[in-house]
Amino acid sequence: MTLDEIWGLKFLGKPYQDECILWAEEKVIAGCGEQNILILASLGMDASPDGTEVEYFFGQALSEQGESQPDRDAGLKNYSLCLCHQIVNQQxxxxxxxxxxxxxxxxxxxxxxxxxxxxxxVEDLTLLYCGHSAYENSELTLENKDRFIDKLARHFIVLQNNNVPSDFLLLSVCKSCHKLVRTQYRALPGENPLHELLIKVGLKQPRHATVCMSCGSLLLTHLYSNEQRENALGMLGK
Structure with a gap:
């Protein structure tokens, strides 16, 4: 049991007291003899440990260990990385x-x-169990789901370690700008002055498309696959 797992559960509002006791028990097994660690581990002998007591001695044990609670975003990031590494390591x-x-x-x-x-x-797995095809991850099947998830976990570790922005999945590579850009779905101008006039007077509907917000280009590569996302990492900050 790791502190990253405990913080993740706490930040998600899930019970985590049993994990605190398990963390202390593993510390004791590893040879730690600090008083609050020993007390916290001993609470595991109770059939129903008091949650308030667990939290108190967990806090005291953290102080003894020189540990402190991270901020929420960092805690969830570390929790997700911990889970992904456990997938990769078959734990x-x-x-x-x-x-x-x-x-x-x-x-x-x-x-x-x-x-x-x-x-x-997870949504695609639900579709597969209901007898449908995967919608977002077309390569996913019930037969290859473990390999697929392992591959995504490895990819997710790369993304997290590169500190991608929160809107990373909405970005695209513009082949005209040669940059990673934000995009916008908007009406396109008329193909010629006559078309433009017909659009203005309401006799013709404009075409709509997703364009680069920097240069207006339609030549975009969206970040739909692991490969496309990892190729785009080198463009971050440019």
Whole structure:
């Protein structure tokens, strides 16, 4: 049990007292003899440990260890990285851990954050179990789900370690600007003066398309795949 897992559960509003006791028990097994660690570990012998007591001695144990609670964003990031590393190291079941990672996005409502990648996988798995095809991840099947989730976990670690912005999934590579850009779906001007006039008087509907907000180009590559996203990392900050 790691502190990253405990903070993740706490920030998501889930019970975490049992994990605090397990953390202390593992410390004792490893040879730690600090008083508050020993007291916290001993609470595991109670059938129903008092939550307030657990939290108090957990706080005292943290002080003894020189540890402190991180801020929320850092705590959730570290929690997600911990879960992904456990998938890669085959320490957790891939599918159930994908659901834990999806909970971060659902709980925080970060609909455009990289955590939403896990929501899409979980939603596609639901479709597959209902006999449908995956919608967002067309390569995902029930037969390859563990390998697919492992690959996504490795990719997610790369994204987190590169500190991508919260709107990273909404960005696109502009082939005209040669930059990573924000885009906008908007009406296009008429193809010629006559078309423009017909649009203005309401006799012709304008075409709409997603364009680069920097130069207006239509030549965009969206970040839909692991490969496209990792290729775009080198353009961050340019």
């Amino acid at each position: 957790r079941d891939p599918e159930s851990t994908a659901k834990l990672l999806a909970d971060i996005n659902r709980h925080e409502s970060y609909n455009t954050s990289i955590y939403s990648l896990w929501n899409l996988v």
